[in-house]
Amino acid sequence: MSDTRSLPVPDGLDGMRVDAGLSRLLGLSRTVAAALTEDGRVALDGRAAIKSDRLTAGSWLEVELPEPATDAGTAGIAGPQEVVAGLGVLYADDDIVVVDKPVGVAAHPSPGWTGPTVVGGLAALGYRVATSGAAERQGIVHRLDVGTTGVMAVATSEHAYTALKRAFKERTVTKRYHTVAQGHPDPSSGTIDAPIDRHPKHDYRFAVVADGKPSITHYDTIEAFRAASLLDVRLETGRTHQIRVHLSALRHPCVGDLAYGADPSLAKRLRLERQWLHARILGFDHPADGRRVEFTSPYPPDLAQALDLLRE
Secondary structure: OEEEEEEEOOHHHOOOEHHHHHHHHHOOOHHHHHHHHHOOOEEEOOEEOOOOOEOOOOOEEEEEEEOOOOOOOEOOEOOOOOOOOOOEEEEEOOOEEEEEEOOOOEOOOOOOOOOOEHHHHHHHOOOOOOOOOOHHHOOEOOOOOOOOEEEEEEEOOHHHHHHHHHHHHOOOOEEEEEEEEEOOOOOOEEEEEOOEEEOOOOOOOEEEOOOOEOOEEEEEEEEEOOOEEEEEEEEOOOOOOHHHHHHHHOOOOEOOOHHHOOOHHHHHHOOOOOOOEEEEEEEEEOOOOOOEEEEEOOOOHHHHHHHHHHHO
């Protein structure tokens, strides 16, 4: 089986090679994007594309994404075992494993993803996780976007899975992100309360829509630069792409987030190839004994470098 997607080429990708553009649009590695093109799975304005073709803003890409291969039963996790470069373990016990997710890694296998996953990486490291949940996402109680880095918890016992899923549903989990937003939000601290659902025209994106799901984001400015602001963001709800959508609606998109209207020239100056968005802190009551635990992820090198360039 496969998943075919039609994607408009945003202004920020104008003139970019097809394989590089696919990598940016879908969060694929450059190698996977090139392989899809070479296999004849990519069309540009209705004709078969080659990886060196150049994109034009407003044109359309059609991409046929294969189903990911699975190897159920490996270390109790559905999905292939794979050593995931940069996947760090911040904490582990009999109930939970807390990881530092690198960029370019999905939480779990899905129909549109052929790259590395957290569940596959944990399997390769020998971790056995909870078997609760759908087969492809066992142990996964929350997710981060492929292009978002940072702290993420995975349940390793059935009790922990149930407890953590309930905690996320009841909003007792602390989820704090750091992001660099274009410009300077006014006020510098505030709350965005705007419903989110799938974009009415683009399936792979989300948007603020009148009849969407309730979505609440709180933000505070940590540091202001000439062209952007470093924000501390706290999520009250957990919608897909919530921070990216809300900041875009505020007209201050995450720097580097071309899918949601960021200025590509600023990302280029900061040598940034994805959105500046990092899951900084995750806190919750431990499923075993109820004690409050909190984990912090340091900035990865590309985000730290972008901050240094902004400060200069």
